Amino acid sequence: MRLHRLTLTAFGPFADTQTVDFDDLSAAGLFLLHGPTGAGKTSVLDAVCFALYGSVPGARQGSGPGLTLRSDHAAPATRTEVALELTVAGRRLRITRQPPWERPKKRGTGTTVDKAQTWLREYESTAGTWKDLSRSHQEIGEEITQLLGMSREQFCQVVLLPQGDFARFLRADAEARGRLLGRLFDTRRFADVEKRLAERRRATETQVRDGDAELLAYGHRMQQAAGDAMELPELAPGEPGLAEAVLGAAAVARSTAREQLTVAECALAAAESAQAAAGRALDDVRELARLQRRYGEARERAARLEQGAGAYREAQALMERARKAEAVAPALELRDSADAEHRQAAAAEARARALLPESFADAGAAGLATAARRAAEELGGLDSARRAERRLAELLDERAGLDRQERADADVLQEAEAWLDDWEETRTGLQARVDSAQQAAALAEQLAVRREPARRRLTAARQRDRLAEDTNRAVDRVRRAREDTLRAKQHWLELKEQRLTGIAAELAANLTDGTPCAVCGATEHPAPARKVAGHVGREAEENALAAYQRADEQRAEEERRLGVAREALAAATAEAGDTPADLLAAETDELEKQYARARRGAAELHSAQEALRQAGHEHERRLAARQEAAVRTAARVGRRERLERERAALEEELDRARGDLDSVAARAAQLERRTALLTEAADAARVAEDTAQRLKDADARLADAAFRAGFETPQAAAESLLDNAAHRELQHRLDAWQHEEAAVRAVLAESGTAAAAAQRPADVASAQQAADEATRRLRDAASAHDAAARRCAELDRLAARATASVRRLAPLREEYDRVARMAGLTAGTSADNERRMRLESYVLAARLEQVAAAATVRLRRMSSGRYTLVHSDDRAGRGRSGLGLHVVDAWTGRERDTATLSGGETFFVSLALALGLADVVTDEAGGVRLDTLFIDEGFGSLDDQTLDEVLDVLDSLRERDRSVGIVSHVPDLRRRIHAQLEVVKGRSGSVLRQRGGQGGAGTP
Template sequence: MRLHRLDITAFGPFGGSQSVDFDALSTAGLFLLHGPTGAGKTSVLDAVCYALYGSVPGARQSGQGMTLRSDHAAAATRTEVRLELTVAGRRLEITRQPPWERPKKRGSGSTLDKAQSWLREYDAQARTWKDLSRSHQEIGEEITQLLGMSREQFCQVVLLPQGDFARFLRADAEARGRLLGRLFDTHRFAEVEKRLAERRRATETQVRDGDTELLADAHRMQQAAGDAMRLPDAAPGEPGLADAVMSAAAIARSTAREQLTIAHSRLTAAESAQAAAERTLADVRELARLQQRFAQARDRAALMAERSDGYRQAQARMERARKAEAVAPALELREAADAEHGRADVAQARARALLPETFAGAGAAGLAAAARRAAEELGGLESARRGEQRLAELVAERAGLDRQERADEDVLQEAEAWLVGWETIRAGLQSRIDSAQEAATRAEQLGVQREPAQKRLNAARMRDQLAGDTDTIADRLRVAQEEALAAKAHWLDVKEQRLNGIAAELAAQLADGEPCAVCGSADHPAPARKDAGHVDREAEERALAAYQQADERLVEQERRLGTVREALAAATAEAGDTPTGQLASTFEELERLYAQAHRDASDLHPAREELRRAEAEHEQRTTARQQAEVRAASRVGHRERLDQERALLEAELTQARGPADSVTARAAQLERQTALLTDAADAARAAEDTAQRLKDADARLADAAFRAGFDTPQAAAEALLDDAAHRELQRRLDAWQSEEAAVRAVLAEPETADAARQPSADLASAERGAASAAQRVRDAASARDAAARRCADLDRLSTRAAGSVRRLAPLREEYDRVARLASLAAGTSADNERKMRLESYVLAARLEQVAAAASVRLLRMSSGRYTLVHSDDRAGRGRSGLGLHVVDAWTGRERDTATLSGGETFFASLALALGLADVVTDEAGGVRLDTLFIDEGFGSLDDQTLDEVLDVLDSLRERDRSVGIVSHVADLRRRIHAQLEVVKGRAGSALRQRGTE
């Protein structure tokens, strides 16, 4: 939760409208809320609480509607509080107006307006505010759910009242329990205690009702068994009831099973008769099926005889197509040879077009011979091409040697020049390092003395300045007192003069015939007249205003004098009685020595770095010189070998190039000529080969057609069938053959032929016999089922009765267990050694967490001296587990928190408040609390402890919190720059925000 802006109108001591920009205050992380006593510092916090929850903290919430309104407000100004904040990632604006009595718009008197509330949310995309609710209840539920805290928890977690925690620190176990119970909402554990007591009563009732349920099951078993069972005479609760019921149930179950056996036997006989009838029916149905099958096969045979001509034509067409399939490969071969021959002719013409005219009439053999001659010449140039490449490499390598020689000469000259002065450079750098090291030691020693001297000098200067300011403000205060007394005397004189002449003012309002406002008479015989020095209402009001302004100036001067005197006492305590000039001279000399030592010491790191770089450069230049000398020696012989090889290669290449510019150009000419001649020779041979294959294919096609029985190849081609026609013709032939085979198979079956020779089957008579046998089986099965149901009912009820008997013992065990738990949770059990109720145990665990969280900050505030620990010792006859002790690291002893001094009690209670805030925040579901307020108590701390406390508060920013401190301590105004000052006056208080630009 982060607060952004608070607007207050006619609230508490603020008669007009005031605004607080929390965004600006929170930028510094730590801000101060200060002002004179009664100015309204707490009212700012009350306004925040009222905006969120519709009520103010503590005792101030009684009669809020009227007491919240400012007595300084104008009659027509309505009390209003508006708070803008971000919680749970949502930016909200809450506006609340308590009920108020306003003047009537018509006539005199006043009327009561009801309280009103508004809740709006900022839409970042649309950049507008949208209304959410105007219901007090809905707004309260929404804010409580988002914050995860009640108003009491919020006031303890966000508005940290130090007085409450000081009382909490010294309180007894009962008081701590009440506070922790409100904060951590432990009533649910009290509900657990209540539920355990209720569970104990419930289990006792279940045990008592067990026998009644068992007897009811016995009555049900008697109804199911009829005369076969007699109920026991025992009543519910008697010891022998369960045994008697279970014995009678066993006898009834035995009798029912005998009756079930007899019914089973009757059903078996009926089922045997039914099986015989069903076998007879099955034989008759099979005979009727076979007779019908023979008749259908005979009809299908007659139909096929009528369609036999079409079958024979299809067979002949299929046979001719099979013969033509033998000629199909020859046909395909001939077509492929013809296409190949055409492609070879085209390729030959394209290849010959690229050759010179001298090869136009050459055949395949001539072209091949010319290609071989060109290839042989090209092969002879391969060695010359490698030589040409090697010559280029030799030239490049020779140029590289020349460049290396020049570079190595430069390296040698530069290295020699630098190494001559190496020893002088090294000695100078080492001397700089030693001097800087000594200066660093001096600077460290002087730095320890510097900060205390600076603080004393600043305090002395502040002391001198504040001493002069005290005298000046005291003089101003005397002048303001005199002016206030004079203004008051003048106002009283003016007021008295006006009262003396009030009759003239009343007389000026008289009218003939109208009654007098004083005596009521309608006659006005001698009305008073205004004299020359008459004082009217305006003159009195001007005198009163002048007096009020003088009184406000007096209050302001008194406040300033108190502030300056507090600051003067603090500065004098820190600076002592030493003159400021002497402290300044001492500090200036110390500052001069420190600055000189610091300047000398600053050369330590650069000198070391320069020495390191110089040593590295020395090693690098030495190595470079050695390597350059080695390379120069190896280049002499290498250069001579390169010159000899270059002269030999140049002579060979001049002969191999011929008329071409280079061996490579000559080789490219021969490669192209060889490729063209080879392609033309290959194309000519391919054309001759394909012509011969075409002749061979024509001969094979004619021979294949003759052997297949066709007069010409064309006739064989016409007899061929495509795949679809072949499949359709084959399907028709296969269907005919399948049908013919199926008919012959049916007519040839012996059982079908025998059935056809027998008389027609009487199916109706056989079905009637089978139906009569089935009815007898159903009647026997019904009797058997009735006996089985009786057995099942008796078994089910017996099982249920046995279950009831078995449940009685666990129920009694459960009752004993629940009774023990209930007494243990209530603290009345002998096993509960400390007599702690469950709720007290949970509160003790929470207090232990709070003590651990508080000790982390208390250690820092007390410079590692104090630690809070939780104690579970009983406190007399009261609660146990809610004790709180402090461990003193200086003595190693654990003692009561009541032994702490005033200042120690303050920072211990502050640490406890912050620890409780962390624990309650985590308990509330991890709600982010970005804004906290801490109320008073800082005046009891010395300077060192105050620094520690402020450091701890400043560290709250690590959790993205901004902290507002409510305090009168003047020293805090110097330490904390962001301030919200409450200034009081006769017309009401006002807010001033400082140090936020």
């Protein structure tokens, strides 16, 4: 994989579009990415990762929802975008990604959110054009991951080499190393195997225990079914021999239950015979008692019938008179109906005559009808007078309306005249308000232009004063750091000189007779040098050197901070000038007060303009209202005269029609009431005359019907009639007496009943007691037989289930033994696993051994052959083994843990480890070639000689046509590495400057 070009827009600290030409930077093999703290060096690496995978490295993904990739310095209308051109697997691709963007709406106010977009294009060399491949986030992610052969975590660990992570890796324990290597080499499948075996072991163990528990439960149920006559073994689930003991006890219990069933069958047969005999004797006694009771009851019923014979004959006579009276019933109903109609008609006639004048008291139906016709004719002549009366009311209402209109128009004219008299004065005042507000608005616009520059200048002045104090303090710190560095260097050189003076004593300390001298080669040592008092050893010299290096690093850091402070001070001074901050603050406050006053005055502009416009509309409305009122007043004069003439003619006509009443309507109502009363009275008189005649006819027919039926008077016939309920009740009594008499005679005539009455009374209680006792003995025998049968069936059923459970459990126990051995071996807990190494740790140990071998190749060169990385599978304390990492020091010949390395040693050892890990992971990912690598920080801990060796190793990567980008603050690297990508920080965002490549210096 080789990077060609990266383009950033509104990303991270970069507000505008920035371009990185990796082809130009990679021409030299090594290139440097540097810049002030917070300028955005890491954001360049984030952009590469975001273009490939759609997200930034894990440690910089953000800790909250408020963290975004968009630059805070970018213009609202500029969309965030990252575009990367690269070559991978022989294909040149261009990936363009745009994260979600909250932008202002094109219409109206507020914002809207545009969705994330992604494009993948491929360059066709034959046509010289870019071809679109996909715009799907998921498809592009799968395509890039397949081409690179690495996940985002692997890419960030292999291509964007994070030195801090590998330094922690060297000092970490086995568990932490396992987590990192597991992510890089994707050994989750081996961990899944361990987990699956452990789960399978727990599952089979649970199944075995459940099977034993089920078998033991069957045993307890068989013990309960056998009536506690069965003894169970005292074994827990999972213990051997449980199945044989339970099945043996079950066989004994089943044999005993079958013997008990045979005894119960014999007892049941004897009880059944005795119960049948007692039942037959009870039935005979009950039948004799029934016949005796039947004969006694029949005798009692016959006596009661003899006592009620007189009442029976009276009821028969009453029924006969009722049958004769039924022939007179129709005539009685007709006479009652005619009498009711006549009384109702007479009452209606009386009520109608009571409403008429006394002059009509003796008039007949014909006279009343004639008077009603005359009143109706007079009512018909009042229709014309009614219309005249309605028209007169309309005229009066219309004249009242004219009066109201006249008063309203007079009020309108008066109000309009009063308002128009003050119009000129009102218009002049409103126009003055508008002019004043317009002047205030113009002043506010002028002051608004001056506010923001004044604020920025005040802020810059305050920052200038603060930075001036920070710069002075930084100067003091730099001076003290330089003095400390000089003292430390002088002390180191003095100790080094003293050690060189006494180096012979150190060499002589290792001389032995017969061993050649490392200086002269002699095997005899007659006078070896001796250490003198105050001898300086190598440890003291190294401690002095380390102190000097720390002091020099502190000095460089203080100088860098001083430079940053001076740059910031210069920027603030350039914007604020030399004016004191207090004076600028007073000027800004006064400007704000003037602006506030102008804004308040300008705020009145809209209301003043609106008031002037409303006043103009009101002026026009008043003029129109005055003119319309004058026109309406002139039109009302002629209309009033016409109404007066028509009113006089109508009143003359109505005087004639009303008579002595107040109105024509009252006269018409009087005639309507009289007509209705006369008509109603005439009708009532005719109905009364008709009903009287019908009543007379009904009386004659009733007298004739009563005589023919044998009654002396109609009243006697009416009294003999029975209603339906009384007739049915009387007939029911007669029928019941006859039925009872026939039933008694039939019972007394039975021969069996009479014979039973002649015998002794039956003793039912004794027979019932004997039968109950026989039934109880039979029930007890049946219960005992059923219990024995159920016991045998339950024991057989449970024994069959227990036997089937034993058969099912055998293969489960074999599988559990086999799975438990495998799970213990892969988990490192088995005795067969001597080093207690888990399966995943075993695979990771093999990978770590490959990484250590690949890292040693570069580590030897970085350390001048001193250090070698080796893998160790020894156990650490009581923990598990497999992921140990040691370093072998060729100067001492000792092997020690990587956690004991110093700061500088840790850096180049971790760098070698990172490069070796990159090679191994690349091979693991399918051999994808990585032509571009980045190394982030850590070079400040190296001395000059070690730095040269490390750079030589990195420069050797060009032999494999690789380019390495170094991200560092070390000033010495700017002299050693000519190809550079500088990140320049500014108030409006950061920019990129590229120089030293084939294309020369770049521009932002």
